[in-house]
Amino acid sequence: MERMEMREKLKERLTERRFEHSLGVEYTAAAMAMCHNVDIEKAAIAGLLHDCGKNYSAQDKIAKCEKYGLPISTYERKNPELLHAKLSAAIAKDKFKVKDREILSAITWHTTGCPNMSDLDKIIYIADFIEPNRKMLPEMEEIRKEAFTDLDQCLIHILSNILEYLKRKGETIDEISEQTYRFYVENL
Secondary structure, three states, rough: OOOOHHHHHHHHHHHHHHHHHHHHHHHHHHHHHHHHHHHHHHHHHHHOOOOOOOOOOHHHHHHHHHOOOOOOHHHHHHHHHHHHHHHHHHHHHHHOOOOOOOHHHHHHHHOOOOOOOOOOHHHHHHHHHHOOOOOOOOHHHHHHHHHOOHHHHHHHHHHHHHHHHHHHHHHOOOOOHHHHHHHHHHOO
16 A cells, blocks of 8 residues: 555544644654665654554553454553554554554554664654654753654653653553663663
8 A cells, every 4th residue: 555545544544633643753754764764665654654543442442452462461451542552553554554564563662662673663753752743842852853863862862751751740651661761771
């Protein structure tokens, strides 16, 4: 399926706001891919489809993950919003006919990250955070610059901010996000 056809199909699945966000991630991911010598079309497709499984209720996310045979951790059962990443990868494969493993991996890890990510994985994770429709958060200007100069440093910066924010709010933190942060801090 061509990317423009994917756009039309995606527009029917998402709210207008979520669709605009997806277009912003598509654009940002393609621009970052140009800077980091990553396949631009793969980045654009992964950016476009990264949230294609987002517009479901918590119960529907769990049911659809079970239907696709996706593993659901105890933490994900308590926080089903996190399931949208792996569910989006399954939907991209099933409904949008994406076969490329790199694209599916980037969609899968765009929310929590994971240790030893590919450059495409990092680009989608970062593009989701910095795309132009996102509200300006503290340090966003610096993070956006890092996105085009140093993927690893940018990833650490974003993860650090997210983990600090969740701790301040007293939220439970997904262990994969913590593992990802530790991996990059220790290996940078």
